[in-house]
Amino acid sequence: MSLVDDFGRVHRDLRISLTDKCSLRCTYCMPAEGVPWLERDGILTTDEIERVARVCVGLGVTEIRLTGGEPLIRRDVVDVVARLAALGRHVSMTTNGIRLAELAAPLRDAGLARVNVSIDTLDRDRFARLTRRDRLPEVLAGIDAALAAGFEPLKLNAVAMRGVNDDELVDLVEFAVGIGAQMRFIEQMPLDAGHTWDRGAMVPADEILRRLRHRFELTPVGGRGSSPADTWLVDGGPGSVGVIASVTAPFCAACDRIRVTADGHVRNCLFAREESDLVPVLRGGGSDDDLAAIVTGSVAAKKAGHGIGSPGFVQPDRPMSAIGG
Ligand code: SAM
Numbered sequence: 001m002s003l004v005d006d007f008g009r010v011h012r013d014l015r016i017s018l019t020d021k022c023s024l025r026c027t028y029c030m031p032a033e034g035v036p037w038l039e040r041d042g043i044l045t046t047d048e049i050e051r052v053a054r055v056c057v058g059l060g061v062t063e064i065r066l067t068g069g070e071p072l073i074r075r076d077v078v079d080v081v082a083r084l085a086a087l088g089r090h091v092s093m094t095t096n097g098i099r100l101a102e103l104a105a106p107l108r109d110a111g112l113a114r115v116n117v118s119i120d121t122l123d124r125d126r127f128a129r130l131t132r133r134d135r136l137p138e139v140l141a142g143i144d145a146a147l148a149a150g151f152e153p154l155k156l157n158a159v160a161m162r163g164v165n166d167d168e169l170v171d172l173v174e175f176a177v178g179i180g181a182q183m184r185f186i187e188q189m190p191l192d193a194g195h196t197w198d199r200g201a202m203v204p205a206d207e208i209l210r211r212l213r214h215r216f217e218l219t220p221v222g223g224r225g226s227s228p229a230d231t232w233l234v235d236g237g238p239g240s241v242g243v244i245a246s247v248t249a250p251f252c253a254a255c256d257r258i259r260v261t262a263d264g265h266v267r268n269c270l271f272a273r274e275e276s277d278l279v280p281v282l283r284g285g286g287s288d289d290d291l292a293a294i295v296t297g298s299v300a301a302k303k304a305g306h307g308i309g310s311p312g313f314v315q316p317d318r319p320m321s322a323i324g325g
């Protein structure tokens, strides 16, 4: 069985949000005061996560990415990783890096294959303004620990923002190349809780590349498959940089992702307006076939694209932190 939609896209990439809570308050994601958190008993238990993941693996999922909110906030995150890795699929994580200093080695031992760390700036004051928390040293220690634990290739993600960190793109690439990691820049998407996204404040991919080309020779690396990033070798390699043009050159046509929120809702797109609730089946005595039917139905209803920029586009009610980025 496989998860194929009306456009022939085969879904193999499952993103599971482990929590909606976070240790940071990035301005493009959460308001200063946070958002109303999900009820504690509404969050999927580790048994439930494992069951949903197993059903999805039975439907052809080959990649499981853990995200949030901040996945490392979840107390039993190492156990979650161990149980999902035991399903025999590739398990990875996107994290803000806080707590990674202590958790990188145990996560690696538990079977985590890859880790992406989000870091938008290397300047401590700027980091404190941007995330509303003075915790850059912890993120840097987390990156060191991830490298020491053998996570390779290590990818670092930054959202490029005009007037905030767009003067730092070259520095971020130099930092990443210097430690043997890959820097990836993401166009800012309309997924902030405050609904303040403004196209003008977004730094588009072509501008990111123009700025980088002032300093580096960039050689395109082809064959991105279902990866959202276009990649370039930096000064002939081996270092490389990725750009994720989610807004100006969406990768919807090759999208193979489905998402499960921390409270057990299946979403077929970051920007979906509808979700399918797995909890009544999970907690009401339903079967694995019932769960599979919900996931299959969600994929079947997937739209061709997110439609940002089209006149009818409406931002989803949930912010990125509650969907699972
Ligand atoms: N807390 C973890 C982190 O920051 O990596 C995982 C969750 S976070 C929602 C996942 C990724 O989404 C991060 O790389 C973050 O920068 C990105 N992100 C959040 N809001 C975004 C937005 N409005 N536009 C583009 N990327 C965004």
Ligand code: SF4
Binding pocket: 022, 023, 024, 025, 026, 029, 030, 068, 069, 070, 096, 118, 320, 321
């Ligand atoms: Fe937290 Fe990640 Fe959102 Fe920043 S982007 S507030 S670290 S969930």
